[in-house]
Amino acid sequence: MKKIIIVSLFLLLMPTVVLAEDVQIAASIEGEELLVFVDDKQVNFPDQEPFIDENNRTMIPVRFPTEAFGAEVDWVQEEQKVVTKNQDREVKMWIDNNIMEVNGEEQEMDTTPIIKNDRTVVPTRFIAEALGVDVDYERVSYIAEDDSEIVSDNIGIVFNFTEDQLESEIEQLKEDIMTKVKDNLPEIEVPEDPADAHPALDDYNLDYEVDKKYIDELGHEDTTLHEPNELQGLSAYMFYDGWTEEGRQDAARILNRRLQDMDKVNEIMDYVENEGMPQTFERFETDSYTIRIASDLLYIYEK
Structure with missing residues (x-):
């Protein structure tokens, strides 16, 4: 560093x-x-x-x-x-x-x-x-x-x-x-395509700063990012509008920063678009993360 x-x-x-x-x-x-x-x-x-x-x-x-x-x-x-x-x-x-x-x-x-x-x-x-x-x-x-x-x-x-x-x-x-x-400091370039999202840094606070930059630059007006909680293993936590394409893109970018697997991200976002309901959570598992997602809330827990 x-x-x-x-x-x-x-x-x-x-x-x-x-x-x-x-x-x-x-x-x-x-x-x-x-x-x-x-x-x-x-x-x-x-x-x-x-x-x-x-x-x-x-x-x-x-x-x-x-x-x-x-x-x-x-x-x-x-x-x-x-x-x-x-x-x-x-x-x-x-x-x-x-x-x-x-x-x-x-x-x-x-x-x-x-x-x-x-x-x-x-x-x-x-x-x-x-x-x-x-x-x-x-x-x-x-x-x-x-x-x-x-x-x-x-x-x-x-x-x-x-x-x-x-x-x-x-x-x-x-x-x-x-x-x-x-x-005069260098800045990161925020990609529009979730597939190009930067990999997570394995540092909760710095990843939160990167996530904030993603939301600040490209986020839907109803997307709100909350601070992570390392003690609980909560890597990311956000409110978003899963009934809009912009809201789902916000969630997909934050997801793929952790998962680096667009097939899994697309599976999760297809569920949100077609079946998701507010405050009704579906659980998805990967080798490193547990994702709890509804049409308005996203929790990403590190295992």
Whole structure:
């Protein structure tokens, strides 16, 4: 599962950033993506991307974001030391050393700066907080499509604030960035033909999100999807109008996401069309699922 981490440093605009309206997200399924923002601006990294280290810390090349918010960065080769300064703080870090100094006082980190691809890479939270930046974090899950298969991804959003702002202003900034990021995320293409429905992900919550997208984009006005219940093995639960072609298509898409067997789906929907009655359930069995269906309700239980 790929994770995209977004680090947002609420700071001053410098030449290494681009407008958030032009937010760039590499939507490939391979690897791990990290996005860094300064205020509502995205920082570009020309030769070494941020990453998550073995201690689960977000690591960034120190020069680009620190220079972007007006701090000076110096490298002392003989000491393998990086020094960052702003108006009232001086931060010293050493390669492969978990001790840093802030205005001469030692502080311990739970990871260490390193050299990677000839860049000095430091832990985001420690350098940001040492320079007086407040840090906040959000995570967003989303779904994407890769070779007609659905995969799930996460975006971790780390917000860092340096300016005195009202709480409402901070929340609005966060919301604006998250909205712009979401607007640039890849989307799945919902197929009209139930035979082309994406296979289930074996994750109740993510499958529910996919099902919702199916209903939101193609669903009949009377179709209502309800949340699954993993404890009961209830994979899908929906109200639909089985007396309309559109309603039966909604049910067929949700069914075939689980069954991946259109012969069985057609058997079930033929029953609904020709014999189904409201609140009168018929039971169908497959190797993996039990289906209870009436002309207005569908329950899909995982065995």
